[in-house]
Amino acid sequence: MLKQGTFDLKTGAGLIACPRCDALHIEEELQDGETARCIRCETVLASPRGGAFARLIALSFTTMVLMMGAIFFPFLEITRMGFGNATSLFGVVLAFADGVLLPLVLLMLVVVAGLPVLRAFLMVYVLVPLAQGRAPYRHAARAFRWSESLRPWSMAEIFIIGTGVALVKVAGLASVHLGPAFWAFCGLILVNVASRSFMCQTTIWDAIEDGGLATDGRELVDPKAQATGT
Amino acid sequence: MSDQLDHTGPVMTAHHAGLIGCRSCGRAWPAAQDRCGRCGEHLAPPDRRCLQRVWAWWFAGLIMYIPANVFPMMRTQTLAGLHGSSESTIIEGVIELIHYGNYDIAAIVFIASVVVPMAKFIAISWLALAAGRPATVDQAHTRLKVYEVVEFIGRWSMIDVFVVAILSALVQLGFVASIHPGPAAVSFALSVAFTMLSAQSFDPRLIWRGLPLRHNNKT
Numbered sequence: 334m335l336k337q338g339t340f341d342l343k344t345g346a347g348l349i350a351c352p353r354c355d356a357l358h359i360e361e362e363l364q365d366g367e368t369a370r371c372i373r374c375e376t377v378l379a380s381p382r383g384g385a386f387a388r389l390i391a392l393s394f395t396t397m398v399l400m401m402g403a404i405f406f407p408f409l410e411i412t413r414m415g416f417g418n419a420t421s422l423f424g425v426v427l428a429f430a431d432g433v434l435l436p437l438v439l440l441m442l443v444v445v446a447g448l449p450v451l452r453a454f455l456m457v458y459v460l461v462p463l464a465q466g467r468a469p470y471r472h473a474a475r476a477f478r479w480s481e482s483l484r485p486w487s488m489a490e491i492f493i494i495g496t497g498v499a500l501v502k503v504a505g506l507a508s509v510h511l512g513p514a515f516w517a518f519c520g521l522i523l524v525n526v527a528s529r530s531f532m533c534q535t536t537i538w539d540a541i542e543d544g545g546l547a548t549d550g551r552e553l554v555d556p557k558a559q560a561t562g563t
Numbered sequence: 564m565s566d567q568l569d570h571t572g573p574v575m576t577a578h579h580a581g582l583i584g585c586r587s588c589g590r591a592w593p594a595a596q597d598r599c600g601r602c603g604e605h606l607a608p609p610d611r612r613c614l615q616r617v618w619a620w621w622f623a624g625l626i627m628y629i630p631a632n633v634f635p636m637m638r639t640q641t642l643a644g645l646h647g648s649s650e651s652t653i654i655e656g657v658i659e660l661i662h663y664g665n666y667d668i669a670a671i672v673f674i675a676s677v678v679v680p681m682a683k684f685i686a687i688s689w690l691a692l693a694a695g696r697p698a699t700v701d702q703a704h705t706r707l708k709v710y711e712v713v714e715f716i717g718r719w720s721m722i723d724v725f726v727v728a729i730l731s732a733l734v735q736l737g738f739v740a741s742i743h744p745g746p747a748a749v750s751f752a753l754s755v756a757f758t759m760l761s762a763q764s765f766d767p768r769l770i771w772r773g774l775p776l777r778h779n780n781k782t
Contacts, residue, residue, distance in 0.1 A: 345591030350584020495725030
């Protein structure tokens, strides 16, 4: 049986359904550092970390700065028989500007550089007011939802492994050097890993809701409410 | 929903309670509602209808995977074609790498562009076929794990596409050597994208449907 807490089985107020297995849980405010797992499938439902918003904002700005370097500086330079070529990500696109493969390369630029930057902007848009304790911006909910659904499509780290493979393949053909953009991309991967460890979607959704957006007062859950049942 | 709870109690699902859970933010809503009031995500009940989309993307991915393997991935020209120009498909590229002794890189390319896509096709079709069938709790845990692996690993198949794009932009040394992408690069990229969409369309809540709601004593 569901133990008594502040929830409404008719409207779903105060309840959380696990997105992986549909098990119902009664919402409860967590302390920083605590982790909530689904009782059925053990998926992490929430794991708030202290100071996460400020850190995520900082990491988002880091992403934007590093990406500038990663796009415009060369990431590989090759020479053979006196012929040389240096390629920046931007140069890749220019090289195909009139080819039939332009769509492929544009898509690559979007996936490798565009989406990480877009996601960084969205995170800043969502989190800055929340970190300052103000009401979230009007489209914060949509921005955060987009940012989350774009996550699998931002592929900077895959691009780096690809660069490594390309390096080996071309090594027999010409001599190759790594450019500054390569290291910028490596930095981006570390930033990405760090921001993922601070990221807790549930906490951000709660903060957006608490901040006055799309709220219907259901945040006022009795902290002593014990979770789950029937 | 915290750690200190006893994990022995039976489980109530949103579906059984006549509610519908948002897959994006987790909020539960009355079953009649079709948009989440918190995050604006479209609410879908955990039923087999989502499998249609899974299969549609799955077939699209499979169809694009055929030209990706038959046509050349890239064309290498040395000394303006005098020294010969070579075209290589995915498999030929791997063999070439082995030929030059780059076994580890060959392994990366082989795993990323042959093993992973194949395993993904098999895993998604298995999940879609098994979805909604009766299973034990342990089986459901295994399926969820498989789903999470598929979801995580899918994007890594893009490596080969990136390699071709990088190489063909980089190796433009005019007379000396040049590399051009082949038609397989596009179809491989599409195949990977379609299978990613297929995996995303799959609703993992289907894995758990029809399971006994009494929870096992695992913590």
